Each structure stands twice: as C-alpha cells, then as structure tokens.
Amino acid sequence: MNIEVLELDTLSKNKLETKNLVNELVSANKLLLAQNTALALENKELGIIASIFHSQEGMLITDANLSIVQVNQSFTDITGYLLEEVIDKKPNILNSGRHDQAFYKQMWQSLNYHGKWEGKIWNRRKNGEVYSQYLSIAVVTDALGNITNYVATINDITKGRATKEKIANLSYYDPLTQLPNRRLFLDRLVQEIDAMSGNGRRAALLLIDLDRFKNLNDTLGHHLGDLLIEQLATRLVPCTRKKDLVARFGGDEFFIFLTNLTGTEIECASKAQEFATKVMATFDTPFQLDDHHFSMTASIGVTILGGDETSTDMVLRQADIAMYQAKANGRNRICFFEEKMQDDISQYVQLERELSNAIALSQFELFYQVQVDDKQKPLGAEALIRWNHPARGLVAPGYFIEIAEETGLIVPIGQWVLEAACKQLKAWEAIPQMRGLTLAVNISSKQFHQEDFVSHVKYIVKQHGIHPALLKLELTETAFFQNIETLISSMNKLNGIGIQFELDDFGTGYSSLQYLKRLPLEQLKIDQSFVREIEYNENDNQIVRTIISMTQNLDLKVIAEGVETENQMQILLDGGCHRFQGYYFGKPLPVAEFEASIANSGI
Ligand code: C2E
Ligand code: MG
Ligand code: MG
Numbered sequence: 001m002n003i004e005v006l007e008l009d010t011l012s013k014n015k016l017e018t019k020n021l022v023n024e025l026v027s028a029n030k031l032l033l034a035q036n037t038a039l040a041l042e043n044k045e046l047g048i049i050a051s052i053f054h055s056q057e058g059m060l061i062t063d064a065n066l067s068i069v070q071v072n073q074s075f076t077d078i079t080g081y082l083l084e085e086v087i088d089k090k091p092n093i094l095n096s097g098r099h100d101q102a103f104y105k106q107m108w109q110s111l112n113y114h115g116k117w118e119g120k121i122w123n124r125r126k127n128g129e130v131y132s133q134y135l136s137i138a139v140v141t142d143a144l145g146n147i148t149n150y151v152a153t154i155n156d157i158t159k160g161r162a163t164k165e166k167i168a169n170l171s172y173y174d175p176l177t178q179l180p181n182r183r184l185f186l187d188r189l190v191q192e193i194d195a196m197s198g199n200g201r202r203a204a205l206l207l208i209d210l211d212r213f214k215n216l217n218d219t220l221g222h223h224l225g226d227l228l229i230e231q232l233a234t235r236l237v238p239c240t241r242k243k244d245l246v247a248r249f250g251g252d253e254f255f256i257f258l259t260n261l262t263g264t265e266i267e268c269a270s271k272a273q274e275f276a277t278k279v280m281a282t283f284d285t286p287f288q289l290d291d292h293h294f295s296m297t298a299s300i301g302v303t304i305l306g307g308d309e310t311s312t313d314m315v316l317r318q319a320d321i322a323m324y325q326a327k328a329n330g331r332n333r334i335c336f337f338e339e340k341m342q343d344d345i346s347q348y349v350q351l352e353r354e355l356s357n358a359i360a361l362s363q364f365e366l367f368y369q370v371q372v373d374d375k376q377k378p379l380g381a382e383a384l385i386r387w388n389h390p391a392r393g394l395v396a397p398g399y400f401i402e403i404a405e406e407t408g409l410i411v412p413i414g415q416w417v418l419e420a421a422c423k424q425l426k427a428w429e430a431i432p433q434m435r436g437l438t439l440a441v442n443i444s445s446k447q448f449h450q451e452d453f454v455s456h457v458k459y460i461v462k463q464h465g466i467h468p469a470l471l472k473l474e475l476t477e478t479a480f481f482q483n484i485e486t487l488i489s490s491m492n493k494l495n496g497i498g499i500q501f502e503l504d505d506f507g508t509g510y511s512s513l514q515y516l517k518r519l520p521l522e523q524l525k526i527d528q529s530f531v532r533e534i535e536y537n538e539n540d541n542q543i544v545r546t547i548i549s550m551t552q553n554l555d556l557k558v559i560a561e562g563v564e565t566e567n568q569m570q571i572l573l574d575g576g577c578h579r580f581q582g583y584y585f586g587k588p589l590p591v592a593e594f595e596a597s598i599a600n601s602g603i
Helices: 002-010 013-018 028-042 046-052 073-079 101-114 164-172 182-196 213-220 222-239 265-281 312-328 339-358 401-407 410-429 453-464 477-481 484-496 513-518 528-532 538-553 566-575 591-600
Strands: 058-063 068-071 116-124 130-141 147-156 202-210 245-248 253-261 287-289 292-294 298-305 334-336 364-372 378-389 393-395 438-442 471-475 500-506 523-526 557-560
Touching (some): 073 147, 202 222, 265 334, 453 484, 523 538
Antiparallel strands (some): 245 253, 364 378
16 A cells, blocks of 8 residues: 555654554554654644545544544545635534444444444445445543544545556456456557568468347346356466467457467468367357357458568558458358458448338338148248348348348338338238138337337337238247346237237247247247258257247147248158248248238148
C-alpha cells in the first residue's frame, strides 16, 4: 500500500521506535498509519498529517468524542465534503441508512476490544449518492492507554480499489482468460510486422469468432458464456507455438498471430489452414458449462502477411473481412482473405439498402412447396419467400433472411409474408382442389417476439376471413431463446383460435424435451440435413428414428423435409414418418404453377 511507503519516508525510524503507542491495537496493515497519526497528534500537528495523507485513500480523524478534526483531500474527493463542512461534526453525517443497529454495535465492539475495525460499508456522499466503501478504523491511545483519536481510512469500492499492479495488468490482459488483450496484442503485432520487413518470412493472422455466441448468453446466461470463453482460451493456447501471439479482443473474438512462417505464399497459407483446422477441431468436444454440455462452433478468418508495407490496421481488417465471409458462407468454417472479399462486403451493404425498399417496390413473392402424406396425397404447402430483384433475378431467402434478421427488416417482411399467405388461403377457398390445403408460414423468432405479434396475426386472420386451422406457423428452436413463458403464452393464445404450430429444422438446435412437452405444438419437422444422408449415414438414420419415436411419445405429428428420392421416403416411412416435403414430391413453385401441379396430381 502506498500510504505506508509514503509514511516510512517521512518518519524517522528512531522516533517510531520510541513512540510505540499503538502496537497492540492495530493490525500490521494499519500499524504505520496509526503510529504516524499518533505521533503527529501528539505534536498537535494536524495540518502536517493532512499533507502526509495525500494518498488515494480518504482519511478522517476524530477526537476521542468522535468529533471530526481532520480529513484529507481524497476524503473530499470521495465524499464531496470539504474539511470546513465536517469539522467538529460526527462521522454519522456519512451514514447511508443501509445498516441496522446491530451492524454498528458489532463495529463498536470490535473497536473497544481490538482497537480496530474494518469492513465494507455503505455511506452517503454529500450529493446524496449512496456508495460502497472499504473502511478501516484504528483507535489511537496515549501512553496511558486513554483513547485520543479515531483514524478512519476509506476506499471507494465503486471507483475501484485495484492496486497499481492490477490496473497495469488489466490494461494489458483480459481479466477473464488472462490472455493478452487488444492493446498488448496490437503493440506486439506492430513489433512483429516491423521485424518481418525484409526478412522474407511470412505470418498469418487468424480471427476466431464464435457462432451465435449471443444465443448462449441469452439462453443460459452470461455466466455460462464467460465459462465457455475461459474454457476456449485454455483449448486455444496449446494449439499455438510459444512464439505465436494469442489474444482475446473482448466478447467472443480471439486473434492468433502465427509468426515466422516459411515457404511460398501458398505453402504458408496451407500451414495456416492446417493450424485453423486444428483450432476448429478444439470445438469438436462440447464445452462443459456447469450442468450443460454445450456444443459451439466458430468462424475463422485468415489473412497471410507477406512482410511488405503491411499495416496493422490493414491486416486486422483483412482478417475481419475473411471471418465475415466465413459467417456469410454458413458459419463453422475457415475463410481466407482475398481481394474479392472486399467486393463482397460492399455488395452486402448494397443488398441491405435494396432490401429495405423491396416491400415498397413489391419485389417479394411467395413460392409454394407441396407437403404430402404417405399416399403422396397433397396435404398443404409451405410458403417460401422469393425476392424478384431487378438486377439479380430471383433471390432465394438464404441470401437475405439473415440480413433481414440482423437489420430488423424481418419484421415488416414477415408481416408481408403472413398477409400474402392469408390472402392466398382465402383465394384457394374458391378453387375446389385447393380448398382445405394447409399453408405453413415461416416465422422468424424476432418477428414472433414482437409485442403485437399475437394481435397482429389475429387481426390478419380475421381481416381475410380464413379458416385459422389452415394456417400453420413454423417456428425454429431459436424462438426458445427468449422468455419461454411469454413464448408459451403467445402460442397458446394463437392456438386458442385454431392456429397450428410446427417446429422447423428440428434436430439442429438446442431443444429441451421439457420445453417440447410444454409447447402447444402440432408437428415437428425433421431437418433436411438428417434426411440428406439417411441412406448412408448410420448416425443420421439413428437420429431420425429417435426423433420419430420421440414424436410418438409426445403425441406430435412428424414431417420430414428435403426428401429427394424414393428410397429416402421409404426409409422414413419404415421409421414411422408419414408426412413429407421435398423435391421428390415437388419443388417450391410460383402460385400458378403450384395450383397446376395440384390439379395435375389428380386429387
Ligand atoms: P425452411 O423453412 O427449412 O424451408 C425449406 C427449405 O428447403 C427451402 O429453401 C426449400 O426450398 C428447401 N427444400 C425443400 N425441399 C428440398 C429438397 O428436397 N432438397 C433440398 N436441397 N432443399 C429443399 P428456401 O426456399 O431457400 O428457404 C430457405 C429458408 O429460408 C427456409 O428454410 C426458411 O428458414 C427461410 N424462409 C423462407 N421463407 C421465409 C419466410 O417467409 N420467412 C422467414 N422468416 N423465413 C423464410
Ligand atoms: Mg420452414
Ligand atoms: Mg426447415
């Protein structure tokens, strides 16, 4: 503590030895302070004390009657009170009112018996603000043991009472992972890049960003999010060599700088690729977050540095662009920076701008993909949005739904889809072979969790006069990430008017059986990723069978999507799934073609 250091300098050690007044009373920590105070008090040199006490800690000295006789500048800084405002007053002017009598009783007992007290206490500043402080009080006595003064030192906890060492550490290291932080990493990166110029060596910069990390924080809480970050750090470090730099830039971003790569650019790139693959493999084992086994993936952006006129800003940006590309390509992958990526980024910005005008310009259209039963009889369709882009042609939702979600445009787009779907259902009422077909609409969780979603759906259903049982809302497991009680209550309200719910892409999320039992779901949709390889991949086959038997236990219907071959259908049928959707039965079609296909199916 710097108080002690200061005081040692200002006192003669001889004096200390002779004026050994308070040895038995104060803890080792406060010893010098109290001794010093006692000496000065004896000399009635309170002014000197104040100058001695120009420490970070606030100091207050009272006489034996608890009247304040001196405070230092830090006391004024912390409490807002000047010396003249508190002199002769009692320290209880600082009371916050947060502690009961028992608290003060215990404090006095300690002062009376042990000559000291220390602990955390809530006090009130002059401006009324209540704050937490760490308070140490030492009793000062004269040679006869009579109390002469009380000396209090206060530390404003709310302002942080980190030692200098800790502050220095914090400014260079990430407190959660103990890895270098952005600042230290950038310092070193500059040095590394400088050292590289002209030595013919190359290096690689990797940016590792977790996929949908926010979902983990939102569902399981920040504490578990932090745990994952900590565990990841301990997995990443062993992948690196001693000379490499690893850092956490905050959030879920880690940077790794691989130094001293030798060989041609391609050879270095392949080394970096090999390393990035090793990093990816560390995600193969789920993270153990308290009671949860949690699987996580990451997107990695990589850029290769050739040495010549490279700036840190530029390489960081390149890694960022490459990582972004990895996300755009579907996450859980590695992407290298190339010139082309820059163009892709500007395209993204343009797409976002155009998307915001697409509704007003009537550029959206719904396609319909048939859903059939085990006799291949059409039961209904899924409405799938398409964007008729003036320059790009027909754009599939894979290219814009995510942007729409990120920008919030999904809300008006989703409303447009619902409206269009209800209009279509109404129109089909007038066509005998279309009447009675159900229509499934995809609802993004952001849309579902809008406050007025329930009333909006009810309004549209009523406005178009459709049969609510023909409207199915497809939710994905991401909808569970927010308040589950609100979700259930909203689903129940809509279910109450006859609207059905199904869970899309089942098997890819984090569904808990507990939730499934509580949600008013009619049907689960087995994700197409399991259907795709059901013939060859025993694992997928097993998952599909498990999902089907689970739906039977939960009394839910089940449909498989992405069915492309007769064989896939047969395997699903054998497993107990009797409803299908996929190219084998029909691709998503514009409404006229869809109607014609139903008419041709002869039902
Ligand atoms: P999804 O809801 O899981 O829809 C199924 C996707 O699989 C559709 O892609 C469909 O064209 C495709 N598909 C169907 N059968 C097969 C098949 O046999 N093989 C293969 N390979 N693919 C098949 P699409 O139309 O590109 O839609 C992709 C996703 O975009 C949808 O996945 C859905 O999540 C989202 N989406 C589509 N329309 C909307 C919408 O109106 N609102 C929202 N929020 N999302 C939508
Ligand atoms: Mg769907
Ligand atoms: Mg799906």
